[in-house]
Amino acid sequence: MAMHPFAYANANSLEEAAANLDGETRPLAGGTDLVALMKDGLVAPKRLVNLKTVPGLAGVVAHADGLHIGALTTLSNLASNPELQERRDLAALVEALEESATPQLRHTATIGGNLLQWPRCWYFRNPQVPCWRKGGRRCFAFQGENKYHTIFGGGPCFAPHPSDPSVALMALDASVLVVGPQDRDHRNGFRVVPLAEFFVLPRRDHEWADGYHPVTLLETDEIVAAVVVPQAADGARSAFVKVMERGAWDFALVSAAVSLTMDGNRVAASRVVLGGVAPIPWRANQAEAALRGERVSEDGVARAVRAAVADARPLGHNEYKVALAKQALAQAFRALA
Amino acid sequence: MTMPFRGPAAVPLVLHVNGEDFHVFVEPRRTLLSVLREELGLTGAKLGCGHGQCGACTVILDGETAYACLTLAIDCEDREIRTIEGLMRGDSLHPVQEALIAHDGYQCGFCTPGQVMSAVSLLEHNPRPTDDEIREGMAGNVCRCGAYPNIIASVAAAAELMAAEGD
Numbered sequence: 001m002a003m004h005p006f007a008y009a010n011a012n013s014l015e016e017a018a019a020n021l022d023g024e025t026r027p028l029a030g031g032t033d034l035v036a037l038m039k040d041g042l043v044a045p046k047r048l049v050n051l052k053t054v055p056g057l058a059g060v061v062a063h064a065d066g067l068h069i070g071a072l073t074t075l076s077n078l079a080s081n082p083e084l085q086e087r088r089d090l091a092a093l094v095e096a097l098e099e100s101a102t103p104q105l106r107h108t109a110t111i112g113g114n115l116l117q118w119p120r121c122w123y124f125r126n127p128q129v130p131c132w133r134k135g136g137r138r139c140f141a142f143q144g145e146n147k148y149h150t151i152f153g154g155g156p157c158f159a160p161h162p163s164d165p166s167v168a169l170m171a172l173d174a175s176v177l178v179v180g181p182q183d184r185d186h187r188n189g190f191r192v193v194p195l196a197e198f199f200v201l202p203r204r205d206h207e208w209a210d211g212y213h214p215v216t217l218l219e220t221d222e223i224v225a226a227v228v229v230p231q232a233a234d235g236a237r238s239a240f241v242k243v244m245e246r247g248a249w250d251f252a253l254v255s256a257a258v259s260l261t262m263d264g265n266r267v268a269a270s271r272v273v274l275g276g277v278a279p280i281p282w283r284a285n286q287a288e289a290a291l292r293g294e295r296v297s298e299d300g301v302a303r304a305v306r307a308a309v310a311d312a313r314p315l316g317h318n319e320y321k322v323a324l325a326k327q328a329l330a331q332a333f334r335a336l337a
Numbered sequence: 338m339t340m341p342f343r344g345p346a347a348v349p350l351v352l353h354v355n356g357e358d359f360h361v362f363v364e365p366r367r368t369l370l371s372v373l374r375e376e377l378g379l380t381g382a383k384l385g386c387g388h389g390q391c392g393a394c395t396v397i398l399d400g401e402t403a404y405a406c407l408t409l410a411i412d413c414e415d416r417e418i419r420t421i422e423g424l425m426r427g428d429s430l431h432p433v434q435e436a437l438i439a440h441d442g443y444q445c446g447f448c449t450p451g452q453v454m455s456a457v458s459l460l461e462h463n464p465r466p467t468d469d470e471i472r473e474g475m476a477g478n479v480c481r482c483g484a485y486p487n488i489i490a491s492v493a494a495a496a497e498l499m500a501a502e503g504d
Contacts, residue, residue, distance in 0.1 A: 028412075105389060
């Protein structure tokens with residue numbers, strides 16, 4: 001498990017770090033995914049740029065357009081942030097952070113890195129298996145062992161996105177601030193990308209130079225600087241539910257995040273997102289449409305839940321995820337009723 | 338803006354471990370776990386899965402638990418590293434260690450140093466945890482012998498011991 005040799009440098013600024021990145025020079029934050037991938041030889045950068053030495057990249061700051069969460073904020077520091085803890089509209093995010101991984105990983109892993117994780121699929125993680133996601137010709141899960149794989153949006157890769165916070169953040173309509181070269185849509189050095197666009201379904205034409213098919217729009221010379229959570233409407237509330245195979249320290253079989261804004265006792269607006277079911281956090285637009293103008297009653301919830309899974313396409317070994325997704329979503333609604 | 342890269346050959350590092358400074362000469366690709374075990378002879382932290390999935394390598398970095406197998410040693414310059422070797426006071430075991438012995442909190446013992454470090458850190462942050470808080474605090478350490486009920490009892494007993502000592 002020895003990693004390939006690499007050189008290492010501490011970055012003093014994001015601009016300096018971004019200017020040095022390319023396919024063979026990668027940014028290092030908490031490293032909980034990158035180091036594991038390097039140990040398995042799945043990635044072998046020649047140089048790492050440590051972002052932890054960049055001032056001001058960790059912490060939560062309130063701006064006019066919402067809360068800016070520095071990309072290097074650890075999951076544990078974010079979960080215990082007093083402002084997040086107090087706000088009912090952000091409850092889904094706190095819940096998702098607290099249910100992620102373990103204390104050790106939450107102390108180390110950063111929110112930026114969490115969004116950028118590679119899939120946990122056992123074919124992808126096995127260096128012997130040349131799967132499509134890492135430049136091979138096909139997905140071995142499609143007709144293989146796919147108990148943990150997708151029921152929405154799969155193909156050519158059927159591995160689900162592993163992040164819990166991303167599911168909550170998408171329900172909160174969050175965006176990321178991306179730093180990169182000035183020549184590519186980075187006004188004032190930044191471009192702002194809504195999470196709904198940041199995560200991309202597997203596409204043959206979306207490929208890095210090393211043949212890998214990335215899960216996000218991020219290019220190899222770009223860095224996520226912050227996650228921006230916009231100010232929610234007055235009275236907005238959110239909830240997150242995660243279902244695991246064991247009681248702790250597991251990736252989600254399925255998860256559900258719901259954000260609701262009410263007009264009296266009827267739903268004015270909602271965002272419904274499922275996790276563990278698709279290659280990206282999966283926005284359930286049909287459930288949102290079914291809820292609009294409705295009460296959060298047993299019938300209303302049942303209709304929304306049915307709508308959320310109407311288009312599910314389970315694989316050979318994961319039909320159970322359809323029922324589980326309905327249950328998780330119903331539970332999230334009950335938490336808000 | 339060329340950056341001052343170090344390596345890939347061995348570079349000098351100073352690591353602060355259990356209150357002492359250690360000068361080592363290692364490649365940037367070395368994990369904290371491998372440097373602790375192979376350069377410093379501190380073999381308490383164990384290599385289990387090597388992928389942050391078992392917790393046998395748990396150490397305390399700047400007051401918070403972390404997996405040494407996923408941590409680069411070069412990332413630990415200027416950080417306070419604590420391992421199980423630093424817990425004894427004179428000839429006395431740490432109350433967490435005493436409690437694990439008294440309550441049979443292990444069988445084979447391979448995961449125990451990691452369990453101890455998680456328990457120590459938990460009790461430093463939360464001296465009187467509930468059973469649920471103990472379960473949550475210890476969730477990042479797997480015991481394949483399945484000594485979990487006794488581990489939880491041990492941590493609860495250690496909390497009592499430490500409270501009685503006025504720690």
